[in-house]
Amino acid sequence: MSQLSPASAQTALPAMRDDQLAIAEAIERSWRRCMVKGVDEQAPAHDQIITAQELSQRLEKNRLLLTHAEPEMLTLSGQIAHTRSLVILTDSDGVILRTMGEGVEQGDIRASLLPGASWSEEHRGTNAIGTALVERAPISVQGAEHFMAYHHSLSCSAVPIFAANNQLVATLDVSNDLNQPQQHTLALVKMAAQMVENRLFHATAQGEIGVHFHARAEFIGTLWEGLALFDDDGQLRAINRSGQFQFGLPLDEDVLANRRVPFADVFDESWAAFRQRCQGSDLLFPLQLRNGARLFARTSLQNTARARPVVVQARESAASLEMLDTGDPQLKLAISQVKQVLNRDIPLLVLGDTGAGKELFSRAIHDASNRRERPFVAVNCAALPEGLIEAELFGYEEGAYTGAKRKGNHGKIQQADGGTLFLDEIGDMPLSLQARLLRVLQERCVTPLGSSKSIPVNFMLISATNQKLKDKVAAGEFRSDLYYRINGLALQLPALRQRHDLQRLISLILQVEQSPHTEINSEVMALFARHPWPGNVRQLHNVLRTAIALADGGEISLLHLTQDFLEELQAAGQAAGNDQPPRPALTLKAQSDAAITAAMQQHAGNVSAVARQLGMSRNTLYRRLKALALS
Incomplete structure (x- = not known):
């Protein structure tokens, strides 16, 4: 070599x-x-x-x-x-x-x-x-x-x-x-x-009773919780990887398939006693592992992990129309209009820049409707390859094409029966499929690929786009009859840079991310107020989600903002021709080193106080100080 x-x-x-x-x-x-x-x-x-x-x-x-x-x-x-x-x-x-x-x-x-x-x-x-x-x-x-x-x-x-x-x-x-x-x-x-x-x-794990647990109570119901599923007899049926790490047990698929793992082999408590003390309660309670480690836990019943997944539901359907009404006048108008036409079988067209929150808004509409107990089926017309979107939308019969399921497959339209069909980026739907979709909307029936049988469907239609559909109609790229069929009421969502509710919106995102008590220092909030946010609410959400993870429970500071975000802010300031040029964008390491140095001076070298202020462990801080001394 x-x-x-x-x-x-x-x-x-x-x-x-x-x-x-x-x-x-x-x-x-x-x-x-x-x-x-x-x-x-x-x-x-x-x-x-x-x-x-x-x-x-x-x-x-x-x-x-x-x-x-x-x-x-x-x-x-x-x-x-x-x-x-x-x-x-x-x-x-x-x-x-x-x-x-x-x-x-x-x-x-x-x-x-x-x-x-x-x-x-x-x-x-x-x-x-x-x-x-x-x-x-x-x-x-x-x-x-x-x-x-x-x-x-x-x-x-x-x-x-x-x-x-x-x-x-x-x-x-x-x-x-x-x-x-x-x-x-x-x-x-x-x-x-x-x-x-x-x-x-x-989506796949089997079990009747879920035990959600973590050593820190605030992590239950989040991305990092352990989840173990037990059957009615107290035998472990499935466990996620976070749970395995906390158990300290190599419980792979073969182990669970070939031998019984009773509840009492894992936790320092009998199954009967556990069932009795958590019966009918959704509150947190202490639980101890057989090795002596103490946890916090709560339970979910009758295969709750499959029926209503805690994390997925929290991230996808956390916001109601009331929660989204955070003070912006244009958004308030859209919410008011929705409430006036809700449950009247009027198709809605949600307009807004990429990342403005069109899908979240549409989910909130679904949750406010009388169809809330039925499916919300989302289709991104721009993300699916053109060769697959027809099968995804309309479904197919057995043998309709090479690689098709043996028993065929229900399409998204049929899956939405009784609920809501959300067609995101509808402006990117191929012309050939626009005619088929128009026929479905007119006849309220769908015909799967390879079939001659029409299946009745009933759904609320919400479409969304960041494009000017009228311009696409004029250019012959979007059918005018379909445009008027989907545009019963157009709802315009404002770009984030135009909104007047940044602080309340940030609070809502922190709540959705299950970090409502996370603090953001004043310098970061000032940057948020100046940023042009080309990615809109989605970009803000991504920036906050990343910062929450990097802060690891501490206050969000400049240390926890990505270099891409800072460079974008600097470029926007230069394009605006500010009288005072923005400070050069520092690398994250340079920002981190500067923050550590300033904090050490502020706290007269008290490592514990500096670690608390910066939201890092003392061991990490010692390593960073050593690296600073060598540089």
């Missing part, structure tokens, strides 16, 4: 963090595997693209994964917008199923990051996706840490995704050009992957 492995080179670096050391060791193991397998590091990688038919079969096999990953990929893509990064979802073999984002600039590499390409270690050598699958752990692979020279221009961060009981099903990855490094990428991918895992767990 022509060069030392990356991990070997890392040994000369001072004060490497534990997570950095673990990644370096994982990369070194990967390089050794590649050498044993005879992977040629200098040869260009073969594209390893599977056939269209095999990709279709893999997409169908992973339909549940794709359904639950899509919202988190959209969120992650929004968090790293304008960074020329690509969000990638693969299956358990490392084959790319779905991508989002601008992607890398180099055409030859970009072509190998399309759906159908395999990124297993066997095919690509050391890389974030393939190595994360083998190591079953999050990993970042930068530049020359890739085994094959062909990939040295990439920076990649991947996290494996597990279904219930540790079944490895996918990886989530962000890749970008090495010359455009991004701060906190791996942390963001970890959060998104955890959300996908939670969604999959709630």
Whole structure:
């Protein structure tokens, strides 16, 4: 081999963090595997693209994964917008199923990051996706840490995704050009992957009684809670990964399938006593593990984790129309108009910039209607490939196309029967499908692909777009008859820069993120007030969600804002021609170092006081102080 492995080179670096050391060791193991397998590091990688038919079969096999990953990929893509990064979802073999984002600039590499390409270690050598699958752990692979020279221009961060009981099903990855490094990428991918895992767990895990637990009471009902599902006899049926870590037990799929794990083997209490003291109560109570560790817990009954997933419901349906009325006059007008026409079978068209909150507003309309107990079915007309959107909307019969389910599949329109059909980005619907949708809206019947049978449907229609549909009608890109059919009442949502309720909106987002007591310092609030927010409410939500995670329970300060956000603010100030030029955008590390230095001076070197102020552990602060002393 022509060069030392990356991990070997890392040994000369001072004060490497534990997570950095673990990644370096994982990369070194990967390089050794590649050498044993005879992977040629200098040869260009073969594209390893599977056939269209095999990709279709893999997409169908992973339909549940794709359904639950899509919202988190959209969120992650929004968090790293304008960074020329690509969000990638693969299956358990490392084959790319779905991508989002601008992607890398180099055409030859970009072509190998399309759906159908395999990124297993066997095919690509050391890389974030393939190595994360083998190591079953999050990993970042930068530049020359890739085994094959062909990939040295990439920076990649991947996290494996597990279904219930540790079944490895996918990886989530962000890749970008090495010359455009991004701060906190791996942390963001970890959060998104955890959300996908939670969604999959709630959708697939079996059990009658759920025990939600964590060592800190405020973490119950959040992304990081442990969740164990028991049957009526007190036998453990499923447990999420957070729960496994807290139990300290390697409860993989085979263990739960081949032996009984009674409640009393895990908790220091009998099943009967536990059932008696938590009967009919949704309150938190103390619970102790057999190893003596103390937790806080609450229960959910009759398979609640599947029927009403706590985290998913909180994130998707947390806001009512009343909650959204946070003081902005234009939004107040839209809410008032909705209430006047609600339950009158009038189609609604929600207008607003990308990220203005059109889907959240539409969900709130659904929850306020008499259809609230029926499904809210969302379809992003711009996100689905044109070849799949017809099958997604109208469904299909058995054998309608290669790779179709054996018994066919109900389309989104049929799934929305009795509830609400939300067509997001309807301006991007292909013309060929607009005629079919118009017929459904006129006849209130849907005909699946490959079938001659019409199925009656009844739903409330809410459409949304960030485009000027009248202009598209004039250009012949959108049917005028469909435009007037969906536009019973147009509701205009304001851009965030036009709103007058920033403080109350931030409070609402903190509540949705289950962090209502998180404080934001005055300097950050001043930046929020000046920012142009091109990504609107979605961007604000992403900035706050990331800051909450990075602050780890402490006050949100400049330390917890991403470099991309700060650079965007600086660019906006320069474009506005401010008399006083904005301060140069510092790197996050420079901001962090400056904040630590100032806090040490303020508290006369009291490490405990500084750690509390900055929201970090004393051990982390000691490491940062050591690094400052060496720099």
